[in-house]
Amino acid sequence: MPADASLQLEPLLRTARRALVLGIGGGGDIVGAIPTARFLEQFGITCTLGGLSWERFVYDPQPGSRTLSEVVNVRPLAPTVWLANGQTTTTTGVRFAETEIAALYGTETLLVDVSRGAPGVVEGLRTAARVLGADLLVGIDVGGDSLARGDEPGLRSPVADAIMLAAFHALAAELPCLWGVIGYGSDAELTPPEIDRALAAVARHGGLLGAWGLTPAVAAELQRVVQHARTEASAVLLEAFAGALGERRIRDGTRRLELSPVCTVTFYVDPRVLYAQVGAIARAVANAPSLAEASAIVVSRGWPSEYAFEVEMAARGGRSYAD
Numbered sequence: 001m002p003a004d005a006s007l008q009l010e011p012l013l014r015t016a017r018r019a020l021v022l023g024i025g026g027g028g029d030i031v032g033a034i035p036t037a038r039f040l041e042q043f044g045i046t047c048t049l050g051g052l053s054w055e056r057f058v059y060d061p062q063p064g065s066r067t068l069s070e071v072v073n074v075r076p077l078a079p080t081v082w083l084a085n086g087q088t089t090t091t092t093g094v095r096f097a098e099t100e101i102a103a104l105y106g107t108e109t110l111l112v113d114v115s116r117g118a119p120g121v122v123e124g125l126r127t128a129a130r131v132l133g134a135d136l137l138v139g140i141d142v143g144g145d146s147l148a149r150g151d152e153p154g155l156r157s158p159v160a161d162a163i164m165l166a167a168f169h170a171l172a173a174e175l176p177c178l179w180g181v182i183g184y185g186s187d188a189e190l191t192p193p194e195i196d197r198a199l200a201a202v203a204r205h206g207g208l209l210g211a212w213g214l215t216p217a218v219a220a221e222l223q224r225v226v227q228h229a230r231t232e233a234s235a236v237l238l239e240a241f242a243g244a245l246g247e248r249r250i251r252d253g254t255r256r257l258e259l260s261p262v263c264t265v266t267f268y269v270d271p272r273v274l275y276a277q278v279g280a281i282a283r284a285v286a287n288a289p290s291l292a293e294a295s296a297i298v299v300s301r302g303w304p305s306e307y308a309f310e311v312e313m314a315a316r317g318g319r320s321y322a323d
Contacts (some may be wrong), residue, residue, distance in 0.1 A: 007270040009209040012176055013043040016136040020110060020129060021047045024139040024146070024164035025157070025187075026054035026065070028097045028231025030109065032142035032182045034222060036266055039212045040138070048132060050110025051098050052160060053082075058320055059230060060094040063310035064291050065115045065160075075108070077131050080116055080124035083108040100229040114163045117288045121167035129175060137177045139168050139271065142233045143187025146179070147198035149280050150303040154189045154255075157306035158281050159295050166286035169275040178209070179271040184262045186240075187233040188255030192262070198278045199267060207273025214241050214264040240264050252321040 021037045023029025030051035037047040054065040068074070070091050074082035086103030088111070089095050098109040110128065114121055125137060141147075146161040168177045181199075185192050202208050214222075219241045226235045232250040239248065240263035248259050275282050281303060288294035295307040313323065 006206065007209060009268060012178065013040065013045065016045050016176065018046045018132065018134045019136040019138050020132065020134045021049055021138045021140065022110065022112060023051035024141055024161055026052040026160045027056045028229055028234045029140065029142045030097050030101055031222065031225055031229050031231045031234035032237065033140040034225065035182065035214055035218050036138060036140055036180050038218050045136065048110060049101060050112060053096065053111045053113045054160060055094060055096060057310045057313050060090060061314055061319065063314050064307050065113050066090050067113055067115050074111065078124040078127035080113040080120045081128040082111045084111045097229045097231065104225065104228050114160055115291045117290050117294050118163045118166035118170065118286050119289060121163060122170045125167065125171060135176065137168065137171060137175055138180065139164055140180045140182060143183045144181050144185055144190045144195045145187065146274065147181060147195055147278055148190055149278060150301065152190055152194050154191065156189050156304050158303060159298055159305050159307055162281040162285050163294055165271060165275055165279050165282040168271040169282065172272050177271050178268055179274055180266045180268050182266040183233055183237060185257050186236040186263050188250050188257040192258055201277050202269050202273050205273050205277050207270040207277065209268040209270060211265050211267045237264055254321045
């Protein structure tokens with residue numbers, strides 16, 4: 001796809017045949033990718049679900065993304081991208097959300113390791129797309145951290161999103177890429193007005209491509225999924241679909257979010273426009289060769305880093321957000 005090509009949702013979905021649909025923030029973001037997979041399947045697109053090899057610290061106290069040497073029962077496609085199954089764990093026995101999805105559906109899922117930064121993700125996804133015959137990459141952000149500019153008071157975990165957005169921006173020059181945001185603040189970081197501002201900036205530059213909301217059938221499917229895959233931000237979508245409205249607290253009661261029907265909608269944008277117009281954090285870490293160095297760049301600019309947070313929590317022995 002030429003770098004200056006205008007991305008249009010309908011032609012893209014009518015011509016794609018196989019998509020990699022990835023939750024890009026780690027933890028249970030793969031659950032938030034399921035509605036998009038069901039949307040794409042209506043266009044005859046075969047979807048492979050996936051996410052990051054990075055569980056929340058309350059489940060895996062080892063900071064950051066797990067590398068290939070730290071996992072068992074995977075099928076490597078590249079050093080940073082592997083196929084997981086229902087038996088995939090870390091070497092310490094931690095099961096990924098992708099493991100639970102693979103077990104539930106009886107299929108393989110993708111695990112993406114961001115420890116080598118955006119350049120490592122680019123190489124890994126390029127290889128995975130070729131091996132799996134994918135002609136579309138879709139990244140799904142549950143909550144909206146990828147829309148952050150860095151100075152939002154509630155922002156806590158932008159690094160994984162920024163690395164993945166930078167990788168998608170690079171890959172969009174050679175492979176159709178789509179970016180989706182679902183939850184509208186369901187991870188209790190960006191507020192709805194902050195998300196409004198970012199999406200409006202993308203829209204002014206022609207990057208807002210469309211939206212699709214949960215249906216009763218997909219909501220019922222997600223209800224079954226969240227009984228197996230650990231997630232808070234993605235589970236919030238179901239509360240909103242059931243009519244919950246107003247304040248909700250997650251992360252051991254330490255974080256506050258606003259529930260509304262908008263939480264059930266996935267907004268699709270052109271990742272190139274998002275990167276150029278909003279993605280200051282992604283632009284800052286685009287060339288960082290490792291997660292640790294990306295985190296250091298983010299911290300040096302006064303922005304929060306979930307990797308730095310996990311390093312601190314590991315040193316303190318903290319195992320909950322309340323700590």
